[in-house]
Amino acid sequence: MIRLGVMAKINLKVNGSPHTVEVDPSTPLLYVLRNDLDLHGPKFGCGLGQCGACTVIINGTAVRSCVTPTSSVKSEITTLEGLAHNGQLHPLQQAWIDEQVPQCGFCQNGQIMTAKAMLDKNPHPTDAQIREGMNGTLCRCMSYNRIQSAIKKASSKTAGKVAA
Amino acid sequence: MRIPEHIEAALAVHRRGFLKSAGLLAVSFGAFGQAADAQTAPGPYPLVDPRKLDSWIVIHPDNTATFYVGKTDPGQGTGTSFRQLMSDELDIAFEKTTCIMGSTDITVDQIGSGGSTAMERDSWPMRRVAAEAGRVLLEMAATRFGVPLDQLTVNDAVVSVKGDGSKHVTYGELIGGKKFNISLTGDTAFNVTGKAKTKTVQELKASGHSVLRDDIPGKVDGTTKWAADVKLPGMVHARNVKPPYACAKLTGIDESSVKNVPGLIKVMSKGNYVAVVCEREEQAVQASRQLKTTWEKPATAPFPASDDLFRYMRAAKATSVSQATPGDVVGNTETAFAGAAKTIEAEYQVPFQGHTAFGPAHAIADPSNGQMTVYSNDMKSYGMRRCVATFLGMPQDTVRVVWMQGPQGFGRTAAEDAACEAAWIARELGRPVRVQWMRDEETAWDTKSPAFVVKLRGALDAQGQLVGYEYHARSCDHNHVGYNEPETVLVAQLMGRRPATPAAGTSATPSDMYGIPNRRMTGDVVALPAIWETPLRTGNLRDPNGPQSIFASESFIDELAAAANVDALEFRLKLVEARASDDSGYRRARSLAVLKAAANKFGWDRRPSPNRLGNGKVLTGRGIAYSFRGQTIAALVAEVEVNRETGHVWVKRLVCAHDCGFVVNPDNLRYTVECGALHGLSRALYEEVRFDTEKVTSRDWFSHPTLRHADVPEKIEIVLVNGDPNPNRPDLAPYGAGEGSLKPMLAAVGNAIFDATGVRIRRVPFRAERVLAALKAAKV
Numbered sequence: 001m002i003r004l005g006v007m008a009k010i011n012l013k014v015n016g017s018p019h020t021v022e023v024d025p026s027t028p029l030l031y032v033l034r035n036d037l038d039l040h041g042p043k044f045g046c047g048l049g050q051c052g053a054c055t056v057i058i059n060g061t062a063v064r065s066c067v068t069p070t071s072s073v074k075s076e077i078t079t080l081e082g083l084a085h086n087g088q089l090h091p092l093q094q095a096w097i098d099e100q101v102p103q104c105g106f107c108q109n110g111q112i113m114t115a116k117a118m119l120d121k122n123p124h125p126t127d128a129q130i131r132e133g134m135n136g137t138l139c140r141c142m143s144y145n146r147i148q149s150a151i152k153k154a155s156s157k158t159a160g161k162v163a164a
Numbered sequence: 165m166r167i168p169e170h171i172e173a174a175l176a177v178h179r180r181g182f183l184k185s186a187g188l189l190a191v192s193f194g195a196f197g198q199a200a201d202a203q204t205a206p207g208p209y210p211l212v213d214p215r216k217l218d219s220w221i222v223i224h225p226d227n228t229a230t231f232y233v234g235k236t237d238p239g240q241g242t243g244t245s246f247r248q249l250m251s252d253e254l255d256i257a258f259e260k261t262t263c264i265m266g267s268t269d270i271t272v273d274q275i276g277s278g279g280s281t282a283m284e285r286d287s288w289p290m291r292r293v294a295a296e297a298g299r300v301l302l303e304m305a306a307t308r309f310g311v312p313l314d315q316l317t318v319n320d321a322v323v324s325v326k327g328d329g330s331k332h333v334t335y336g337e338l339i340g341g342k343k344f345n346i347s348l349t350g351d352t353a354f355n356v357t358g359k360a361k362t363k364t365v366q367e368l369k370a371s372g373h374s375v376l377r378d379d380i381p382g383k384v385d386g387t388t389k390w391a392a393d394v395k396l397p398g399m400v401h402a403r404n405v406k407p408p409y410a411c412a413k414l415t416g417i418d419e420s421s422v423k424n425v426p427g428l429i430k431v432m433s434k435g436n437y438v439a440v441v442c443e444r445e446e447q448a449v450q451a452s453r454q455l456k457t458t459w460e461k462p463a464t465a466p467f468p469a470s471d472d473l474f475r476y477m478r479a480a481k482a483t484s485v486s487q488a489t490p491g492d493v494v495g496n497t498e499t500a501f502a503g504a505a506k507t508i509e510a511e512y513q514v515p516f517q518g519h520t521a522f523g524p525a526h527a528i529a530d531p532s533n534g535q536m537t538v539y540s541n542d543m544k545s546y547g548m549r550r551c552v553a554t555f556l557g558m559p560q561d562t563v564r565v566v567w568m569q570g571p572q573g574f575g576r577t578a579a580e581d582a583a584c585e586a587a588w589i590a591r592e593l594g595r596p597v598r599v600q601w602m603r604d605e606e607t608a609w610d611t612k613s614p615a616f617v618v619k620l621r622g623a624l625d626a627q628g629q630l631v632g633y634e635y636h637a638r639s640c641d642h643n644h645v646g647y648n649e650p651e652t653v654l655v656a657q658l659m660g661r662r663p664a665t666p667a668a669g670t671s672a673t674p675s676d677m678y679g680i681p682n683r684r685m686t687g688d689v690v691a692l693p694a695i696w697e698t699p700l701r702t703g704n705l706r707d708p709n710g711p712q713s714i715f716a717s718e719s720f721i722d723e724l725a726a727a728a729n730v731d732a733l734e735f736r737l738k739l740v741e742a743r744a745s746d747d748s749g750y751r752r753a754r755s756l757a758v759l760k761a762a763a764n765k766f767g768w769d770r771r772p773s774p775n776r777l778g779n780g781k782v783l784t785g786r787g788i789a790y791s792f793r794g795q796t797i798a799a800l801v802a803e804v805e806v807n808r809e810t811g812h813v814w815v816k817r818l819v820c821a822h823d824c825g826f827v828v829n830p831d832n833l834r835y836t837v838e839c840g841a842l843h844g845l846s847r848a849l850y851e852e853v854r855f856d857t858e859k860v861t862s863r864d865w866f867s868h869p870t871l872r873h874a875d876v877p878e879k880i881e882i883v884l885v886n887g888d889p890n891p892n893r894p895d896l897a898p899y900g901a902g903e904g905s906l907k908p909m910l911a912a913v914g915n916a917i918f919d920a921t922g923v924r925i926r927r928v929p930f931r932a933e934r935v936l937a938a939l940k941a942a943k944v
Contacts, residue, residue, distance in 0.1 A: 007426070024426070027446045035445055040393040041386035045523055045571075046603035047449075050865040053522065080386035089385060096384045100376065100831060103839050104239030105383030106523050106571035112384065134873040138865060140522040140572055141239055142842035144876045146835065 010070055014039065015082030025071030029063075030054045032070050033079060041080025041109045045138075052110030052137035062117035080109045083116065091157050092116055095150040103141030110137045115151045124155055207535035209269035209564035211546075214353035217300070217346040219272050220293040221254070227321050227336030228260045231294070234274030234353055235286055236266035236543050238573025240902055241377040241832035242282040248370040248828055249287050253294035253363060256321040256335065258370040263378075266567030268549045272353040276544035276567070278578055278647070278704070280900025283828055284794065287898065289356055293348065296358025300346055304338045364894030365826055374831035379569070391568035392600075394528040394539040399596040400429055401445040402589050403452035405438040406605050407658070409858040410466035410698040412459040414438065421456035431455060432589060436697060437658035439589060441597065449602070465857040466694030473640070474513050477617050477690055483642045484668040486687035492673050495682035497623075500632030504623035507632075508727050511619050512716035513927040514910075516612040516640070516853035519705050520868050523571030524606035529586035530596040535562045536587050541570020542580040547648035554650040555584045556591060563587075574843075575704035578647045579611045581654045588655065607868050608860040609654065611703025612853055614641035614669065618716035623682075628728030630739065633678075635685040635720075637713055641669030642691030645703040657697050666695055669702065672709035674717035675792050677755040678736075679743030699860040700853070706840070707793055707903035711847060711910050715928060718789040718911035722773065723924060731770040732788055732915065733763050749795040749899075750889055754823045757887025759790055762799040762821035765883050773915070774922040777944070781808055784816075787915025789908035795897075796824040796904040797887070800841060804916040808944065811936025815845055815913060818877040823885040824899040834882040837905045841880075844909025846871035850929050 005024055012019045014037060021036045028047075033039045033056070042065050045053030049067040056065045057078040083090035089097070092112050102108050111134070118125060118133040125133060130148050139147070212219045212232070222230045231250050237243035243263050251258045266276055274286050298318070305323035306313050315326050323338070325331035334340075350356035365372075382388035407414070414436045422428055427443035428451055440451035468476040501507055528539040529552075536558060542548040545565040553563040570577065586599040601609075616639050623632030643666035645652045651663035671687030692700055725735035736759055746752040762768075766786070775785050783806045790799040803817040822837045850869040854862040862868035888896060910928050917935065918924045923942045925935065 005426075023444075024446070027444075031445045034393070035395070038395070039386075040389065043390075043392065043523060043571075044600065046865060048603055048864055050603075051522065084385060093384045097376070097380055100380060100835065102239065102377075102380055102383045103835070104522070104570070104572045105380070105388070106390070106569075108383055109386070131874045131876070136872075138522065138870060138872065140520065140843075140870060142839040142846065142871060144842070144871070144873050145838060145880055148873065148876065 008071070012070070012073060013076040015077070015079060021070070023070060026069045029056070029065040029068040029070045029073060029077070033065060033077070039079045039081055043106055043109055045107070045110070051107070052114055053107055055110040055113040055137070057113055057117050060117060060120055062114045080113060083112070090116065091154040092119070092150065095154040095157070099146045099150040099153060101143055101146045101150050103143050107137070107139040111139065111147050119151070119155055125151070206533035208561035209535065210561045211268060212270060212272045214272040214356050215348050215351065217293060217297060217344040217348060217358065220290070221297045223335050223339045225336050225340030227334040227340065228262070229254060229256055229335070231261060231263045231290070232271040233263060233265055233290055234272045234276070234546065235282060236277045236545060236567050236573070237379065238277055238543050238577070240836045241829060242277070243379060244375055244377045245283060245828040245832065246287060246290055247378070248375055249368070250290050250294040252368040252371050253291045254298045255318045258375055260321060266545045267565065268546055269564040273546045274353045275546055276542070276578070277573055278543060278575070280794065280796070280902040280904070282900070283898035284900045285354070289353055291362045292357045292360070295360035295362050296346065296348065297344065299358065299360035300344055301335050301338055305333055308333060308338070365896050366894055371828050374829055377832060388569055391528070391539050391541040391570045392523060392526050394568070394598070396528065396530055396596040399528065399598055400441050400443055400593070401448040402439050402441045402586070402597050402599045403448040404585065404601065404605060405440065405452050405455055405457055406609060407436055407697065408459055409461055410700070411462040411694045411696070412436065414457060415460050416458040418456040422451045422454050425451040425454060430593065432592060435659040437655050439585065441589060441593065445600070461858065462694065464693060466698050467692040467700055467855065467857065469856050470515065470854045473515065473615055474617050477615065477638055477640055480690035482638070482688035483691045484689045486671040486689065488686065489673065492685040493683065494680065497632045497634050497682045497684045500682035501621070501623045504632060505626040506624040506727060507621065508723060509619070509621040510720055510723060510926055511617060512719060514616040514712040514715055516615045516700060517705070517847055517851045518607060518612055518853050518868055519574060519576035519610045520607050520870065521572050521576050521610065524601035524603055525580060525582040526598070526600045527580070527582035527586040528596065528598045529583065529590035531590040531594060536591065538563070538565045538583045538587060539568055540565055540580065540583050541568060542577045542583060542648070543573040544578040544647055547578065548580060548583055551648035551650045551653060552584055552587045555653065555656060556587055574706040575708070576610055579645045579653070579703040580648065584650070584653050585655045604863040608863045609699045611645050611701055611705070613705035613708065614639045614644070614702040614712070616671070616712035616716070618713065620716060620720040622720065622724045624724065624728050628730055630680055630724055632682045633680045635673060635717060637671045637673065637687040637716065639669060639671035639687065639689050639709065639712070640692060641671065641689050641702045643667055643695040643701065644669040645701050662696065670709055672713050674713045675710070676717065676790065677743050677752045677792070678739035680739065700855065706843065707907050710791070710793060710903065710907040711844060714789065714791045714907045715910035715914065718791065718908055719914045719924070719926065722787065722911070722915040722918065726773050726918070729772045732773055733759065733768055734770055736788070736790060750887070751792055751795065751797060753889050754797045754885070754887035755790065755792065758797045758799045758821045758823050758885050761883045761885045762788065762801050762819050765821065765881055766801040766819045768801065773919040775919050777922065782806065783808055783920040785916045785918070785920025787912045787917070787919055789911035789915060791908045793900065793904040793907055795899040796822070796901060798822045798904040798908060800905065800908045800912040802912040802916045804913065804920055806917055806920045806935065808939060811932035811934070811939060813849060813913070813917060813930050813932070813935055814875065815877050815916070817879045819881045819883065820905050821883040821885050822901070822905060823887045824901045824904065825888070826896040826898040827884055828898055830884060833884065833901055836901050837882050838880055840903060840905040841909050842871060842876070844906035845875070845913065848910040848913040848928055848930060849875065850931060852929050
């Protein structure tokens with residue numbers, strides 16, 4: 001449970017840029033990203049760390065920002081908005097468009113960020129590893145099948161690059 | 165009050181891809197009086213007149229067009245399909261168009277979305293007005309060049325004089341930035357029409373092709389602004405404090421319990437509604453959890469515990485009898501049963517299942533200038549406008565709803581709760597307010613799909629023919645919450661408002677094309693002891709009665725086939741063939757085509773069920789089920805693996821054959837059909853609302869579980885069928901697609917489990933523990 005007290009200045013690095021926010025240190029990172037930094041990629045889905053809508057990447061790990069106290073964050077945060085480089089979408093984002101993945105799309109931040117952290121650690125997951133790695137990231141429109149296809153597509157593209 | 169720039173941009177998400185300039189909307193509104201006023205003026209916000217062509221279509225000087233439609237797209241790509249059809253009717257390239265949807269003061273009232281009506285009903289007025297705009301533009305060109313109409317040809321928004329390459333003019337040159345000033349005949353957004361005829365199927369260009377959805381890039385790169393993202397100057401954050409029990413009476417609020425919460429603005433309450441308002445969101449969350457409130461429990465239990473629900477429903481007195489539809493009663497079942505060689509009977513049960521939207525309810529209300537602007541993902545924004553206005557006692561024209569993207573539709577956001585709460589708090593405070601429900605509130609208190617108990621009886625003659633069939637459904641659906649009703653929205657209930665009469669609810673009979681000589685199908689509705697201020701309030705969820713009624717009827721048809729020792733597909737085909745005549749939508753012929761297409765794709769081998777049991781840990785089987793929703797036919801074949809040791813069920817392979825007439829966008833359609841079927845799979849395997857005698861106890865993703873990545877079939881095949889007796893007819897119409905594939909899924913899985921194990925499980929969800937218990941009881 002949140003126990004708010006004295007506001008403090010907290011320095012964060014997000015998507016390459018430094019920010020200073022003045023909030024209670026226990027404030028869930030999700031609210032700081034969305035309300036103070038206007039980064040709306042991460043979404044509120046459960047506030048319990050169960051669904052994945054709020055996922056960001058810290059130290060290469062997919063982190064549920066809704067249950068992460070802002071003061072605990074010591075490394076750079078990457079959000080959905082930070083995946084593209086020089087106007088070029090991340091291969092996963094492009095695969096998401098190519099495969100026409102979203103239905104409503106509200107969960108897709110979590111799907112893409114979780115997939116990115118997974119592929120960064122294991123660039124060529126098997127079907128079983130994709131199912132296992134993504135199993136905690138929920139979708140209520142049931143877009144799972146195309147999510148899995150898009151991850152495979154992005155991972156095979158990465159494979160091509162490595163081979164080249 | 166001007167809509168903030170980032171929200172304005174979000175309203176025009178469809179310009180992505182070709183109109184990168186954020187100025188488009190401003191330009192179009194700037195050049196176009198009415199819309200410009202609506203965007204910038206402080207109100208009032210009257211509805212848009214559907215009888216004026218200018219309300220639907222704006223042609224810009226750069227020869228592009230913007231369509232304004234009164235629909236919302238909760239994620240099935242309907243917005244893209246509207247553009248495809250309207251572009252074709254207007255003779256303009258799809259890429260040169262944009263579509264604005266569902267904001268009450270700038271788009272005509274087409275209700276919003278629901279009931280799979282997007283293509284089937286509401287695309288038609290869009291097509292008619294687009295065709296009319298094309299006709300008017302052609303006449304303008306004829307005047308300009310001084311030639312008769314038949315000397316003109318139009319291609320991609322350029323009108324040319326036949327045989328004279330030097331004479332051509334663009335739509336933008338003809339009218340760009342100016343009004344059509346054309347009146348349409350008809351008086352609503354449903355029946356308006358111009359003089360132009362709509363095109364035949366063969367004349368359409370973009371329609372029928374898998375154009376990429378225009379809303380996807382922004383949802384993938386993080387630039388889409390959702391209703392949840394709206395941030396207004398001076399906006400504050402509210403959270404509710406829900407009653408701890410159903411029908412609880414608020415007896416006290418200890419405001420001192422939150423006096424140390426930083427940023428606290430106000431504790432608000434009226435009747436049994438309680439909210440806290442803070443400057444920051446996390447502060448509101450803390451205040452809502454820290455606020456000490458006292459409540460009095462109701463004198464009698466508001467409902468039985470979920471374990472006792474079906475016993476309660478069987479014993480309850482019906483509150484209403486559902487009206488029979490044609491075909492529900494045929495012949496004389498009593499005589500048929502008296503002369504039968506074999507009769508079987510069964511009872512099927514479906515518990516309450518939640519919407520459990522992926523994102524809990526949320527809305528933002530702005531009370532500036534004595535008006536009320538609501539930013540919401542409500543799928544029926546026009547109904548929400550009326551609801552908020554009536555709830556607050558404000559004139560309708562002082563309220564507008566700006567529809568924006570949100571988590572799902574499926575019915576929950578047509579009975580949306582947060583907007584009235586936000587609007588009430590905003591008016592009381594005089595500040596913009598964002599209301600956000602938490603996960604436990606949403607899962608416990610959202611509207612529920614009604615529980616069903618269905619009793620069935622079937623009579624077979626000596627040849628194994630089905631000669632008698634009785635179906636009686638009982639739904640727990642009294643006081644069904646309607647669309648955006650100011651009297652039944654939860655905050656109104658908690659504040660003590662009540663409609664004159666609770667809604668009767670429904671208990672539907674199954675929709676199939678079986679020709680059974682003696683058939684009797686009835687339904688009635690029962691009520692829980694408490695019907696107000698309870699989390700067990702029913703509402704429409706994606707084909708409100710369909711999955712329940714078809715789970716019972718299509719499972720029971722399977723039982724009859726097995727009792728007759730006949731293959732389940734063959735049994736169904738014979739029943740459809742036995743139907744004496746077809747209907748105007750050729751649902752009999754199309755049912756046969758769809759059933760056969762599903763079976764062929766699957767490679768169905770005709771044999772009676774159950775399959776011979778193997779010896780291994782995993783048993784496999786296949787099941788078929790079929791139904792229609794409106795004019796749309798769907799048949800599913802599921803292949804399951806049932807783990808004998810754990811009871812775990814996995815649908816390994818899924819085939820869905822689907823006929824919804826003319827297909828506007830094949831890829832979007834396939835995907836919508838697939839996702840609908842998987843939604844049905846989630847309801848078949850996992851979803852159930854659990855409760856004790858005073859509160860709902862399933863309150864998160866563990867206690868009201870959903871389908872996950874690991875549950876997805878290894879192979880999913882969607883077959884789009886055109887089973888029309890004249891498949892190339894020029895007037896082939898598009899039918900709905902949002903619900904048809906969900907409906908038969910529960911039965912397809914149950915039938916497959918029976919085929920694999922010989923055990924018939926007549927209650928969903930087929931969670932592992934229920935399946936294992938059934939297998940053990942049957943010594944499988």
